[in-house]
Amino acid sequence: MADQATASSVAGFDAVRAPASEAWGPRPRRALSRRNIIIYGTLTVVALYYLLPLYVMIVTSLKGMPEIRMGNIFSPPMEITFEPWVKAWATACTGLNCEGLSRGFWNSVRITVPSVIISILIASVNGYALANWRFRGADIFFTILIVGAFIPYQVMIYPIVIILREMGLYGTLTGLVMVHTIFGMPILTLLFRNYFASVPEELFKAARVDGAGFWAIYFKIMLPMSLPIFVVAVILQITGIWNDFLFGVVYTKPDVYPMTVQLNNIVNSVQGVKEYNVNMAATLLTGLVPLIVYFISGKLFVRGIAAGAVKG
Amino acid sequence: MSSVIVRDVSLNFGAVEVLRSLNLDVAEGEFIVLLGPSGCGKSTLLNCIAGLLDVSQGQIFIKGKNVTWEEPKDRGIGMVFQSYALYPQMTVEGNLSFGLKNAGLPRDEIAKRVARASEILQIQPLLQRKPAALSGGQRQRVAIGRALVRDVDVFLFDEPLSNLDAKLRSELRVEIKRLHQKLANTMIYVTHDQIEALTLADRIAVMKGGVIQQLDGPQAIYNRPVNRFVAGFIGSPGMNFLEGQVSRDGAPGFLVGDLRIPLDRYEFSVANAAGAASLGIRPEHVALDEAGAAMPFSLETVVEIVEPMGSDTLVWTTLGGHNFTFRAPSERTLRLRERVTIGFDPARASLFDAGTDMRL
Numbered sequence: 001m002a003d004q005a006t007a008s009s010v011a012g013f014d015a016v017r018a019p020a021s022e023a024w025g026p027r028p029r030r031a032l033s034r035r036n037i038i039i040y041g042t043l044t045v046v047a048l049y050y051l052l053p054l055y056v057m058i059v060t061s062l063k064g065m066p067e068i069r070m071g072n073i074f075s076p077p078m079e080i081t082f083e084p085w086v087k088a089w090a091t092a093c094t095g096l097n098c099e100g101l102s103r104g105f106w107n108s109v110r111i112t113v114p115s116v117i118i119s120i121l122i123a124s125v126n127g128y129a130l131a132n133w134r135f136r137g138a139d140i141f142f143t144i145l146i147v148g149a150f151i152p153y154q155v156m157i158y159p160i161v162i163i164l165r166e167m168g169l170y171g172t173l174t175g176l177v178m179v180h181t182i183f184g185m186p187i188l189t190l191l192f193r194n195y196f197a198s199v200p201e202e203l204f205k206a207a208r209v210d211g212a213g214f215w216a217i218y219f220k221i222m223l224p225m226s227l228p229i230f231v232v233a234v235i236l237q238i239t240g241i242w243n244d245f246l247f248g249v250v251y252t253k254p255d256v257y258p259m260t261v262q263l264n265n266i267v268n269s270v271q272g273v274k275e276y277n278v279n280m281a282a283t284l285l286t287g288l289v290p291l292i293v294y295f296i297s298g299k300l301f302v303r304g305i306a307a308g309a310v311k312g
Numbered sequence: 313m314s315s316v317i318v319r320d321v322s323l324n325f326g327a328v329e330v331l332r333s334l335n336l337d338v339a340e341g342e343f344i345v346l347l348g349p350s351g352c353g354k355s356t357l358l359n360c361i362a363g364l365l366d367v368s369q370g371q372i373f374i375k376g377k378n379v380t381w382e383e384p385k386d387r388g389i390g391m392v393f394q395s396y397a398l399y400p401q402m403t404v405e406g407n408l409s410f411g412l413k414n415a416g417l418p419r420d421e422i423a424k425r426v427a428r429a430s431e432i433l434q435i436q437p438l439l440q441r442k443p444a445a446l447s448g449g450q451r452q453r454v455a456i457g458r459a460l461v462r463d464v465d466v467f468l469f470d471e472p473l474s475n476l477d478a479k480l481r482s483e484l485r486v487e488i489k490r491l492h493q494k495l496a497n498t499m500i501y502v503t504h505d506q507i508e509a510l511t512l513a514d515r516i517a518v519m520k521g522g523v524i525q526q527l528d529g530p531q532a533i534y535n536r537p538v539n540r541f542v543a544g545f546i547g548s549p550g551m552n553f554l555e556g557q558v559s560r561d562g563a564p565g566f567l568v569g570d571l572r573i574p575l576d577r578y579e580f581s582v583a584n585a586a587g588a589a590s591l592g593i594r595p596e597h598v599a600l601d602e603a604g605a606a607m608p609f610s611l612e613t614v615v616e617i618v619e620p621m622g623s624d625t626l627v628w629t630t631l632g633g634h635n636f637t638f639r640a641p642s643e644r645t646l647r648l649r650e651r652v653t654i655g656f657d658p659a660r661a662s663l664f665d666a667g668t669d670m671r672l
Contacts, residue, residue, distance in 0.1 A: 202397035202470075205364050210411030210458070211385030220410070224401040 061085065061280035068276050084277035088285055092278055094265035101282055104262030108242055108289075110173055111258055115180035116237040120230065123185055127192025128218050132204050142193070149186035157250055164251060171253040179251055180241050188233055195229040196222060231297050239290040259286050313376070315340045315498040316466055321360060321370035323353075323522075330356045331522045333370070341496045345509040348519035349545070354502045355470055357519075361500065362468050363387050375465050385414070387466075390459025394471040396451040398443035404430075404454050405439040408461050415462075429460040432491070449480045456491070469501040473508065485511060506546050510534065518542045536662070540669040543592045543662050549626055551592040552636050555666065558589045566591050566663070569632035573609050577659040581671050588666035591658075595626065598638035598656045610655025618646050629654070 030036075056073055061084050063077040090100040097103075129135065130142050160179060161170065169175030199222065207217045248258040257265075263286045267279045318336040322329070330353045338344050346354040359365040361372055363384035371380045379387045398407050405426060412422045430436045433453045443451055452472055459467055469488075473481045489512055492499055503509055509516050510530045517527045518541075526538045537543035543551050556568030564575040566589070573591065604610050613636075617628035625640045629652075638654055640646060663672040 200395055200397065202393040202395050203399065205359075205362075206391065206393060206397035206458070207399070207410075208364060209362060209384045209389065209391045210462075211383075211414035212410070216414060221399055 057280045057284055061277050061284060063277055065273070065275065065277060084275070084281040085285070087275075088266070088278045088282035092266045092275075092282065094262055094269065101259060101262055101266070101285055104257055104259035105285075107173070107252075107256050107262075108259040111176055111180070111248070112238060112241045115177045115184070115241050116234060118177070119181040119184035119188060119237055120233045122181070123188030123233070124192045124223075124226075124230070125218065126185070126189040127194075128196050128222055129214075130189070130193045131196035131199075132201075132217070132222075133214065142189075145186050145189055149190070153183065153246065157246075161250065170251065171256070173252070173256050176247060176251045176256075176258075179247050180244070183247075184237055184240070188237070191233060191236075192226075192229060195226060199225060235293055235297055238293050242289050313340050314338065314373070315342070315375060316361060316500065317371075317373040318357070318361065319371045319373070321357075321367045321372065323356060323360060323365065324368045329522060331360070331367075334522065334524060336517065336524065336527070338498055338500060341498055343492050343499045343501065343512055343514045345513035345516045346500065346502045346519055347506060347509040347516050347545075348504065350504060352519040353522040354504075354519050356522075358391075358468050358470055358500060358502045361387075361466075362389055362391050385411075388464050389466045389468055390462050390464040391468040391470065392452070392455045392459055392472045394474050396443070396448075396455045396475070398451055398454055398458075400443055403440050403442055404435060404446070404457075407443065407454055408439075408457050411458065411462050425461045425463070429457040432460065432494070433457045448476050449484060452476065452484060453487075456488075460495075465498060467497050467499040469499065469503075471503055472501075474503070474505070481508075488512065506548065510546075518545060520545075535660070536671070537592075538671050540590065540592070540664040543664065547594055549595050549637055549639075551594050551662070552631075552634070552638075554591045554593070554632055554634050554636075556589065556591065556632065558586045558663065558672070560584070560586045566658075568634070571611065571632045573658055575658055575663070577608055577657065578661065578663060579659065580663075582665075585663070585665070585672040589672060590664050590666060592662040592664065593636075593656055594660070595637045596639045597660045598654050600638070600640050600644065600652060600654055604653050604655035607655030608657050608659075610653055612651055612653050615646050615648060615650045615652060618648065 059076055060068060060073065062080050062082070064079065064081050064083070067078060088100055089102055089105075091098055092100040126145075130138055164170040164175045164179075167175070169178065203221065204217065207221050212220065243260060244258070245260045245264065248261045249264075252258065252261070263282050266282050314337050316336070316338040318334060321331055321334045323331040334353075334357065336344075336357075346357060348354045356365065360367050361374075363379065363382060363386075367380065371378055373379065374387050374389065384391075399410065402410065408426045408429060409422045412425060417425075426439075427436075430439060433456060435450065435453050435457060438446060438450060438454070443454070446454065452475075455472070472488075473484055476484065485508055488501075492512075501508075501512060510533075513530055515527060515529055516533050518525045518533060520541055526533060526542045528536075533542065534546055537546060540553070544553070554566070554568045554573075556566055558575070559565050559567050559572075564578070564580075566573040566575055568591070598604070599607055611631070613629045613631060615627055615629055619626040619628070620642065622642065624642050625644070625646065627638055627640050627646060629636050629638070646652070664670065665672055
């Protein structure tokens with residue numbers, strides 16, 4: 001800040017001293033203009049607003065219980081301890097079993113990975129067919145699919161329970177994977193359809209003249225061109241499915257509960273002392289996966305969204 | 313033998329009629345240009361021939377085989393698109409060989425054909441590049457090559473030069489013409505650019521509203537347009553039209569304002585034509601000064617606007633109450649409001665019925 005201030009005052013001094021005050025070259029910009037103050041001020045406030053709770057969580061998770069009881073939630077830990085993290089991962093109790101979040105983590109992985117892969121594969125083919133092969137009834141099919149995106153999940157919970165029971169999949173991971181795949185379909189299909197619709201139609205025609213069929217065009221022409229939109233879909237699905245609580249708690253049984261449900265059970269357990277540090281560590285652990293995904297692919301994510309927005 | 317036959321083809325998109333019972337016979341090795349304003353159905357017709365659009369009615373034959381229901385790849389056609397439509401993730405070589413790989417050709421045959429096409433089009437140094445690293449002209453050359461490697465009977469061009477700048481366009485135009493002379497394939501070429509049409513075509517099909525208005529050689533299209541639309545569409549700057557009456561009192565003449573233009577040298581297409589009509593004269597058929605005075609019809613007029621175009625000068629004036637343009641040699645200096653003598657030969661004019669717009 002100090003550097004910027006000096007720089008701007010020097011520039012201002014130069015402008016005054018220069019006798020020929022005719023405009024020449026780039027327009028002068030001051031670092032401390034009113035505009036910049038408002039923009040950066042707002043950004044700082046908003047960033048603080050979101051980062052403060054995260055700070056409290058991290059700090060609390062690194063404190064021991066005696067220190068927490070002193071009540072200074074903003075003060076940094078006097079003695080850093082990783083014990084709450086270890087306990088949250090390995091030994092925290094939910095009901096009868098005391099394996100911590102680790103089992104929930106692996107359950108969530110076993111739910112998320114197949115759901116993401118299957119839903120994206122199906123939705124991308126859907127979107128491709130809807131955008132490029134205008135088959136009979138395509139518009140009606142698409143409308144029905146989109147309407148599906150606007151119906152609240154809660155309406156469908158009980159009917160799906162019955163369907164899964166009849167199929168013998170109730171309470172299993174397979175059943176939950178199926179539910180996630182189906183519920184991801186409308187929005188993902190819309191995403192892929194709009195992306196493929198933005199691919200020049202002549203490219204598709206050229207491939208047809210070159211003798212490529214439905215699958216050849218999909219795999220050899222369309223897929224290699226659509227990495228950004230696949231990244232967007234992967235991020236949407238990983239965060240959506242990993243963070244899901246409702247389907248997890250309704251359609252699975254305690255031994256296959258996903259991480260989010262288990263987190264809830266740890267945090268909301270009523271017996272004993274409330275171990276705030278363990279709760280914070282457990283919450284951070286659960287949120288870590290979507291966070292890592294964002295950090296790795298953030299740039300591609302923005303690019304994919306923008307590509308769809310500009311052309312679609 | 314006919315190479316491509318389009319028989320009674322109609323195409324409707326819902327209630328919109330894009331092609332109306334259209335017939336077209338393309339001879340073996342002929343270069344046909346489909347010319348017309350945007351929305352006239354020329355690209356649609358090409359897509360129907362390619363098999364990218366299903367026709368609503370009618371048949372399409374290529375090399376004597378009924379291909380109306382065939383897939384594009386089975387029709388023996390190669391197509392070049394306006395936007396090049398090169399596969400962006402493949403190299404030039406990949407683009408050229410994609411169709412051959414789909415057809416399941418042996419690898420050495422693919423290599424041989426790619427080598428031959430890249431030699432003809434002089435794109436050998438570019439074979440390992442991606443399309444993004446090519447210039448517009450190079451991309452279009454690769455797109456032509458993609459049609460070339462497939463050893464097809466018929467080449468279809470869908471406004472292939474429209475995305476290029478003027479200089480490149482004229483270069484590639486010559487190259488396409490050279491290619492046609494070398495390969496002697498049948499070529500069907502869609503464009504809205506009349507210069508491309510006139511320079512390339514053996515025959516031009518001028519289209520409007522899904523109907524071929526006139527199908528003829530470039531000279532005939534230019535000199536003897538069958539109706540007013542063709543007359544106005546071909547030629548740049550456009551033809552002058554004078555609205556008036558054909559009079560049959562004594563020798564035939566054309567009355568416009570207080571002028572009488574003699575028509576005894578005009579070759580009528582319709583016997584005893586008379587009544588309201590419009591007379592079309594091309595700006596380049598008007599002569600100036602002594603040459604103009606020597607013409608069968610001449611008059612004195614006033615220069616209103618001068619547009620120097622380099623090779624010649626376009627001059628705006630008034631004739632019989634209508635705006636009238638003519639081309640003057642660029643070395644003749646013309647001043648505003650100068651009185652000049654102009655003249656033309658009515659034998660080179662075109663006369664159209666005022667009601668039906670057909671040639672008289």
